[in-house]
Amino acid sequence: MDAAIECFRRRGFHQATMQEICAEAAISAGALYRYFGSKAEIIGAIAEDKRGDSDVAFLRAAEQQGLLEALCLSGREFFQKFADGDGALIADIFAEAIRDDAVATPLRKTDARSVALFVKAIKAAQARREIDVTLDPEVAANTLFAGIEGIGLRRAFLRDTDPDAAVAQFRAFAERYLSPSPSARHE
Amino acid sequence: MDAAIECFRRRGFHQATMQEICAEAAISAGALYRYFGSKAEIIGAIAEDKRGDSDVAFLRAAEQQGLLEALCLSGREFFQKFADGDGALIADIFAEAIRDDAVATPLRKTDARSVALFVKAIKAAQARREIDVTLDPEVAANTLFAGIEGIGLRRAFLRDTDPDAAVAQFRAFAERYLSPSPSARHE
DNA sequence: ACCTGAACACCGTTCAAGT
DNA sequence: ACCTGAACACCGTTCAAGT
Numbered sequence: 001m002d003a004a005i006e007c008f009r010r011r012g013f014h015q016a017t018m019q020e021i022c023a024e025a026a027i028s029a030g031a032l033y034r035y036f037g038s039k040a041e042i043i044g045a046i047a048e049d050k051r052g053d054s055d056v057a058f059l060r061a062a063e064q065q066g067l068l069e070a071l072c073l074s075g076r077e078f079f080q081k082f083a084d085g086d087g088a089l090i091a092d093i094f095a096e097a098i099r100d101d102a103v104a105t106p107l108r109k110t111d112a113r114s115v116a117l118f119v120k121a122i123k124a125a126q127a128r129r130e131i132d133v134t135l136d137p138e139v140a141a142n143t144l145f146a147g148i149e150g151i152g153l154r155r156a157f158l159r160d161t162d163p164d165a166a167v168a169q170f171r172a173f174a175e176r177y178l179s180p181s182p183s184a185r186h187e
Numbered sequence: 188m189d190a191a192i193e194c195f196r197r198r199g200f201h202q203a204t205m206q207e208i209c210a211e212a213a214i215s216a217g218a219l220y221r222y223f224g225s226k227a228e229i230i231g232a233i234a235e236d237k238r239g240d241s242d243v244a245f246l247r248a249a250e251q252q253g254l255l256e257a258l259c260l261s262g263r264e265f266f267q268k269f270a271d272g273d274g275a276l277i278a279d280i281f282a283e284a285i286r287d288d289a290v291a292t293p294l295r296k297t298d299a300r301s302v303a304l305f306v307k308a309i310k311a312a313q314a315r316r317e318i319d320v321t322l323d324p325e326v327a328a329n330t331l332f333a334g335i336e337g338i339g340l341r342r343a344f345l346r347d348t349d350p351d352a353a354v355a356q357f358r359a360f361a362e363r364y365l366s367p368s369p370s371a372r373h374e
Numbered sequence: 375a376c377c378t379g380a381a382c383a384c385c386g387t388t389c390a391a392g393t
Numbered sequence: 394a395c396c397t398g399a400a401c402a403c404c405g406t407t408c409a410a411g412t
Contacts, residue, residue: 012286014201018386028397029387039386091282098343099199099275108345142341143360147330150337154329156285158295173330176319177363205405215378216406226405 005046009085013043013092040096044103047093048110055117067125071118071174072167075148079155079166087156115141131178140178147173192233196272200230200279227283231290234280235297242304254312258305258361259354262335266342266353274343302328318365327365334360 004025007016018039022029036042054077062070081090097104118141126133148170155166191212194203205226209216223229241264249257268277284291305328313320338357342348 012282015286017384019384030389030398031396033387034395088282088286091278091285094340094344095199095275095278095282098278098340099202104344104346111344139356139359142345143334143338143356146337146341146356147334147360148337149341150333150335151330153281153285153340154333154336157281157291157298158329159291169326169330169333172326173334173364176366177360179363204403206403217379217408218377220406221376 004042008043008046008089012088013039013096040100040103043093043096044106048106055114058117059121062121062124067121067130068171068174068178070121071144072171075151075170076163076167078148079152079161079163079170082152082156082166083161083163087153087161091153091156115145118144125178132180134180135178143177144174147177191229195230195233195276199275200226200283227287227290230280230283231293235293242301245304246308249308249311254308254317255358255361255365257308258331259358262338262357263350263354265335266339266348266350266357269339269343269353270348270350274340274348278340278343302332305331312365319367321367322365330364331361334364 004021007021007024010016011020018029018032021042022032025032036045054074058070058074061073081087093103093107097107115138119137122131122135122137122140125131126135126137151166151170151173155161155169191208194208194211197203198207205216205219208229209219212219223232241261245257245261248260268274280290280294284294302325306324309318309322309324309327312318313322313324335357338353338360342353342356
């Protein structure tokens with residue numbers, strides 16, 4: 001049923017019509033409204049279950065290859081969506097979530113889980129003295145997330161969605177952001 | 188005439204109707220389409236002339252207070268829009284620009300001008316040895332932009348649009364990103 | 375030449391009627 | 394109980410008719 005993702009993917013949230021989604025799902029309009037209260041509710045449901053699969057992979061990478069590589073893995077996954085043409089849809093989701101609390105609330109829950117994962121990995125890396133110990137893990141996790149999202153959106157806007165280039169840009173940012181700043185070092 | 192910005196501001200791009208805009212501008216539907224070919228063309232026009240006023244202020248700040256303070260000034264200006272409730276509109280513009288070349292092309296032109304300004308200020312700061320000289324100015328300018336945009340959107344999504352907190356987050360990011368990285372220093 | 379506004383094609387959503 | 398699909402209210406856009 002959620003395979004009506006296909007319609008948003010093909011035409012974007014505002015361009016796709018409920019009738020197209022009904023046709024794709026082989027269902028009537030009335031039946032669709034039995035499962036989802038509105039069009040906005042559908043993006044909520046989509047964005048919600050798109051996360052999570054990669055959580056285990058992230059934590060394993062953080063342990064085995066270090067925080068930076070794990071972050072780049074997450075980044076690549078996100079940047080790939082833009083290369084696949086989902087950029088406008090992602091921006092639509094942002095817009096809808098900023099505008100509508102009913103959309104934002106469920107998304108914030110899954111977002112918080114991802115942030116918590118970042119925080120956990122950051123603390124572990126600090127314990128290993130792999131990165132700057134003076135960074136606030138919560139703020140750092142959010143800034144890294146903002147960096148990934150900003151880079152992805154911006155490159156889509158500039159029509160250069162090559163994931164390799166995007167990861168390289170993010171890697172340089174994360175590396176510099178996380179490394180002990182000269183002014184803060186104590187030895 | 189462009190005071191129909193008001194409608195987008197109040198209700199967002201997709202929620203505002205052409206009839207509302209016509210009423211606000213005291214004009215008929217036919218007349219509106221004489222000036223703008225479509226609804227999408229209107230955001231293009233809006234976003235286009237929203238830039239530019241602050242270019243002079245940025246360059247002056249960069250000279251007198253250093254690159255970091257000038258960046259924070261730009262950041263604050265952008266974050267203020269989210270605090271004013273324009274966050275969803277900004278995300279809409281992103282979505283529309285990613286989806287539609289006709290919207291993106293004029294926006295990329297004004298964007299390029301702002302990036303060029305950042306690049307210029309970055310080069311000057313490198314000449315002063317104020318920041319890391321090994322940074323590519325073009326990439327750095329884009330990454331800083333992505334950081335501002337990402338932080339703004341993300342904080343709007345998380346319903347915490349306080350400009351002071353946003354600037355503080357961005358300042359820490361920019362400071363660490365720009366400072367000479369230990370591994371790259373030569374002395 | 376320029377503007378008007380009724381009309382058009384189409385959208386998201388609903389709800390009486392069927393099974 | 395659940396689904397259908399015509400109908401509703403409303404959208405962005407157009408274009409014959411006016412000035």
